[in-house]
């Protein structure tokens with residue numbers, strides 16, 4: 001079996017991407033952020049206080065003939081940006097792009113943090129990390145990918161995220177029409193549940209490629225690219241007027257500055273992120289100061305290859321044993 005669904009940017013700067021997911025019988029459609037950096041599938045629901053719901057679609061288990069309460073189970077999650085949610089759990093039928101799982105753990109939010117309330121086009125998250133990260137207790141639950149595995153033609157899912165445009169997620173097959181050339185694969189360690197792998201190095205603009213192993217996680221649920229300070233300072237040294245602003249919490253520069261490209265390596269392959277992806281956003285609608293799509297990972301304890309990097313490639317998350325990740329040009 002296979003599935004294929006759209007990855008739709010939720011705002012004009014691609015802060016996150018959402019994918020239509022149907023839950024229950026009859027199907028209730030929610031727009032979820034498919035997040036390879038976590039492993040909980042949680043939704044705004046009829047159990048979410050109305051004061052915390054601002055325009056989101058909700059899942060109402062009572063309206064689904066196939067919903068079953070997972071008695072005595074709860075969950076609570078905190079993301080890297082400080083946002084979070086918690087609640088209870090139902091099992092129900094869930095489908096993405098025609099691929100159906102009969103008994104998926106659907107984590108119904110009883111509380112969400114303000115940043116989720118404010119994000120009215122996002123109805124929840126679908127974690128696609130390794131199931132070891134799932135926060136449901138007393139017994140942890142499987143991700144949609146882990147539940148779907150037995151029925152997939154191939155044990156893979158792919159991400160084709162796009163800059164200021166709708167891309168796609170495919171499950172169970174690698175669509176030859178979505179990439180050019182060959183896929184460059186590299187080893188993944190499941191520690192501690194992320195798609196953890198290394199870059200073989202980087203280059204700033206037309207500069208020489210620096211061969212240096214950079215370990216990090218490919219995370220579709222993180223907006224920007226976070227790399228070691230040494231790499232980031234080398235990049236912004238090439239940007240007129242750039243500075244690392246305490247006030248704005250990262251590298252900013254005059255929006256009129258011309259930015260170099262940024263190239264990262266996957267084994268022998270090279271992927272170049274266009275300057276436009278790194279000129280991420282104005283710090284406020286009328287400002288002439290812009291915030292960079294490449295930022296330092298020093299405060300995070302881990303390098304994160306977020307959407308700014310992933311949208312420069314066609315990415316294959318391979319659940320084979322051992323797992324691996326592949327990048328191709330597109």
Ligand SMILES: COc1ccc(CN)cc1O
Pocket residue numbers: 016033035037038079080081083084115116119122125221222
């Ligand atoms: C839109 O808000 C979020 C989206 C995804 C995550 C998980 N990385 C956290 C968020 O606060």
